[in-house]
Amino acid sequence: MVKIREIHKQLINREISAVELAKEYLARLEISSSKFGTYLSITGEKAIEDAQVIDEKIASGEEIGLLAGIPMGIKDNISTKGIVTTCGSKILENYKPVFNATVVDKLYNAGGIILGKCNMDEFAMGSSSENSAYKLVRNPWDLDRVPGGSSGGSAASVAAEEVVFSLGSDTGGSVRQPAGFCGVVGMKPTYGRVSRYGLIAYASSLDQIGPMAKNVEDCAIVHDVISGYDKMDSTSANMPSTKTLDIIGKDIKGLRIGVPKEYFGGDEKVLNTLKKALAKFEELGAIVEETTLPHTEYALPAYYIIASAEASSNLARFDGVRYGVRDWDQKDVTDMMSATRDKFFGKEVKKRIMIGTYALSAGYYDAYYLKALKVRTLLKRDFDEAFKRYDVLITPIAPTLPFKIGENIKDSITMYLGDICTVTINLVGIPGIAIPCGFVDGLPVGMQILGKPFSEELLFNVAHKFEQSNDFHLRKPEVK
Amino acid sequence: MGITINDVKHVAILSRLGLNDEELQKYEEELNDVLNFMEKLNELDTQGVEPTSHVLDIHNVFRTDIIEKSLDLEDVLANAPDREDDYFKVPSIL
Numbered sequence: 099m100v101k102i103r104e105i106h107k108q109l110i111n112r113e114i115s116a117v118e119l120a121k122e123y124l125a126r127l128e129i130s131s132s133k134f135g136t137y138l139s140i141t142g143e144k145a146i147e148d149a150q151v152i153d154e155k156i157a158s159g160e161e162i163g164l165l166a167g168i169p170m171g172i173k174d175n176i177s178t179k180g181i182v183t184t185c186g187s188k189i190l191e192n193y194k195p196v197f198n199a200t201v202v203d204k205l206y207n208a209g210g211i212i213l214g215k216c217n218m219d220e221f222a223m224g225s226s227s228e229n230s231a232y233k234l235v236r237n238p239w240d241l242d243r244v245p246g247g248s249s250g251g252s253a254a255s256v257a258a259e260e261v262v263f264s265l266g267s268d269t270g271g272s273v274r275q276p277a278g279f280c281g282v283v284g285m286k287p288t289y290g291r292v293s294r295y296g297l298i299a300y301a302s303s304l305d306q307i308g309p310m311a312k313n314v315e316d317c318a319i320v321h322d323v324i325s326g327y328d329k330m331d332s333t334s335a336n337m338p339s340t341k342t343l344d345i346i347g348k349d350i351k352g353l354r355i356g357v358p359k360e361y362f363g364g365d366e367k368v369l370n371t372l373k374k375a376l377a378k379f380e381e382l383g384a385i386v387e388e389t390t391l392p393h394t395e396y397a398l399p400a401y402y403i404i405a406s407a408e409a410s411s412n413l414a415r416f417d418g419v420r421y422g423v424r425d426w427d428q429k430d431v432t433d434m435m436s437a438t439r440d441k442f443f444g445k446e447v448k449k450r451i452m453i454g455t456y457a458l459s460a461g462y463y464d465a466y467y468l469k470a471l472k473v474r475t476l477l478k479r480d481f482d483e484a485f486k487r488y489d490v491l492i493t494p495i496a497p498t499l500p501f502k503i504g505e506n507i508k509d510s511i512t513m514y515l516g517d518i519c520t521v522t523i524n525l526v527g528i529p530g531i532a533i534p535c536g537f538v539d540g541l542p543v544g545m546q547i548l549g550k551p552f553s554e555e556l557l558f559n560v561a562h563k564f565e566q567s568n569d570f571h572l573r574k575p576e577v578k
Numbered sequence: 579m580g581i582t583i584n585d586v587k588h589v590a591i592l593s594r595l596g597l598n599d600e601e602l603q604k605y606e607e608e609l610n611d612v613l614n615f616m617e618k619l620n621e622l623d624t625q626g627v628e629p630t631s632h633v634l635d636i637h638n639v640f641r642t643d644i645i646e647k648s649l650d651l652e653d654v655l656a657n658a659p660d661r662e663d664d665y666f667k668v669p670s671i672l
Contacts, residue, residue, distance in 0.1 A: 196653040290634045303632055332639040333632070399616040410593065417594065419666050424659035431668045436596035448595055452605055453612055455593045456581070469619050471629030476622070478630055510608065511615055527633030551633075 100315045101262050102164055109156060109167050116152035116167035120145045120211050123169040127213055127260040134245075135227075135235045136255040138174045139182055140214040145169070148211050155209075164319055166209025171255045171264035174215040175222055176307065177296035178202055181212075185298050186220040186230040186248075189422045189442035199296020200331070201265060201307050201324045208323050213261055217251030220444045221413065222272055222300045224248050225516050228507050229446045236503070237279060238575040239541050243500040246276030249310070253280040256310050257575060263311040263320050269300050270401055271495070271520025273308040274532035278495035278544025281534045281570065283317040283561065284310040288551045289527035290335030292321075293328030301408035302333070304401075304524040313571045314533065314562040318342035321554060335552070342558045350563045351383030356488030360394035361519050364497025371536035371543040372494050378567055379492070389488065391480040394522060396473050398514060401521035403457050403470035410454030413447070449510070478526045485550045490560055494519050495532050495544040523548060531557045534570040542570070580610050 108114045124142050131137040152167040172178060175185045177195035179202075184190045198206070206212075219229035227235040227250025235250040237243040238258040245254040249266025253276035256264050266273040268286040277284030285308045292307045299305060309320035318340075326339035357376060362369055376386050418424035418438035425437040443451070457466035484491060496516055506513045523530045528551055535545040549557045565571055586606045590597045597605065651664060660667040 193657060196649050196657070290636070329641065333634060333636060335634055335636070393622075396619055396622060399618050402612065403616055403619075414594070418659055419668055420654075421657035422659070429669055431671045432594070433596065434669050436594045439594055440596040440601075443595075448593075448597075449605070449608060449612075451593050451595065452586075452589050452609060456585070456589045456609065456613075459589065459592060466616065468629055469624060471631055472624035472627040473619055473622060474630040475627050476624070478633070511611060514615070525633075 101312060102168055102316045102319050105168060105262065106164050106166070109152070110162065112156070116149035116156070116211070117146060119167055120149040120169060123261065124213060130258050130260050131214070131255070133236070134238055134254050134258055135217055135233045136251040136258070136260060137171070137214040138184055138186065138217050138232055138251070141181055141212050144181070145211050145213050152209050152211070163208050165205065165323060168210055168263070169213050169261045170205065170210045171214055171216045171252055171261040172202060172212055173249050173252050173264070173266050174218055175267055175298045176202060176265055177298065178212065178215065181215065183215065183298070184232070185222070186218040186232065187442070187444065187447070188231045189416050189438070191423055193421050195296070197296065200293035200328045202296065204324050216249070216255055216264055219248035219250070220447050221298070221409070222248040222267055222269055223409070223446050223450055225271070225275060225513055226501070226506065227251065227276070228503065229444060231444050234503065237500050239281065240500065242502055243541070244279065244503055246279035246496070246500065248272040250276045252310050253277050253282055253284065256280070256282045256312060259312070259574070263309055263316055265307055265324070266310055267297055267305055267307050268524065269304045270405060270524050271517050273310060274495050274520050274530055274544070274546050275517070277310055277532040279500040279542065281542025281544070281573070282310055282312055283314050283571070284308055284532045285317055285321055285554065285557070286523060286530045287321065287325060287554055288335070288529045290333055291337065291529070291552065291554065292325050293331040293334050295328055295330035299412040301405040302412060303408060304405060314558055314565050315346060318346060318558040321558070325554070337552055340554050342555045345555050345559050346562050348559050349383070350560055353384040353490065353560065354488045355379055355384050355386045356389035356484050356491045357386060358389050358391040358394070358484065358491055358493060360391055361493035364494060365499060367538040368494055368497065368499060368543050371538060372545055375535035375545055375564065376492065378564065382563055382567065389484055389491070391484060391522070393473065393476045393480050397477055397522040397525060398518055400470040400473040400477070401517070401525055402453070402514060403466050404474065404525070406450040406454035407457050407467050408454070410451045410458065413451055416443070474525050477522055481526050481528060489549070490557065491548040493546055493548070495546045496520070499538060499541045499543065519546065527551060529554050529557055531561050533561045533565060535564070536570065537573070581606060581613065
């Protein structure tokens, strides 16, 4: 069931008004988000005002787009003019952007109704949403487990049906991994496909904004709206927006699927679920073969060097001068900056700034940063080779089921290892979609489908074909 | 091998992080752990491999040098912790 189309029909048939819909969703979100910790701010007043505009358009007979009146959540590192945007950090506790991110403008123009800003790991650094400086997010399928991260609020909110869709951002898996842990669909587009203008940067050469929804078609509708060239982002690819709806539903007979063996080293239950999904693809007429991406084991260390290096540079702007908060006890400007940053950045953020600064500092640049960039080239070659033979690659999203809150937070390396299946995709810049492929012990298991650069439409179609063969996207968490 | 407490102090200064002694010690341990983990890359021979700093084939994006509307000064300064007239205000530099 495609939620966006269903609501659209109800709106134009005047079975419900956009204001009624917004009120209904807001009422549910208020209660639900206090249980799951999904939101850092709720924008009820704006939602009602925006919904009124949609109702006026409908009343005057004006044609409205598919996203008009649809309730959405936006990750709190995506700039929303006049709405506090904290990045999950104390250092931006009071920061109100003076402009909208391009994706936000596009969604507003399409009539999307913002209900609030989604909770996240501070500055998107984390894989469990436990690094939010404000509160943790809980997995709607099991309140004792993490929703994944860093876009944990965005994913859990969609899973709990607080909103119809949300935006997250993905630097090393931050859309796909929480989508997998929460049993929803999430797309990490090709680097450059969706404008990063207004996304508060973590690692600029890896970051991409991506949509999340309960099913593939809803996710695709949002992707079609937010993708496309933007002159405000100098790394924006000169490509048109995706037009997924034109191809969704096409046959996948003869589709060549590569299964890289290096990605199949996790929890047996997760792997068995994946294997069943691959068998389903064969039933649907695809050709499934094992393949190899030989440099996979080097991706994680390369990722953490590159991401930390870029973060140390990007986060230099938070110095208590132009925005955010300041430590007022210092008499000297350098002391003020150092004290502000020490006091208002969280532990993981400080650690990555330290690692990145060290990796870029005189004498170590070649050994760490340059080395990592060369490994990135080797990783890219692995994928270039694989895509000569395969249309798409399929892998798990994470080696484990959603883990317990507190289980990994004390041990950075264990936490980092959980990102083994996702980080490479950012290093090589290709698109990847996460979709639910089964359940184990009542918890969702996700898989990711990877494609060549700018193959988002194909990925949506392949994901859609699989989705239509099962009922995983129709299941709902039983909120206890 | 490994990072000493003095290295950590130096990196903390470069990072503009005013860490206390306890934090410095903790970071010494944690940074060593993470850097050990990163040593894995040395197993690979990367001689002659070009670095990839960016995956897209985009270079030098230019636009015509026309003055466009900037952000409103009052809006921007509204986010500043401290200001004087049209300036950001900070504690003394010298």
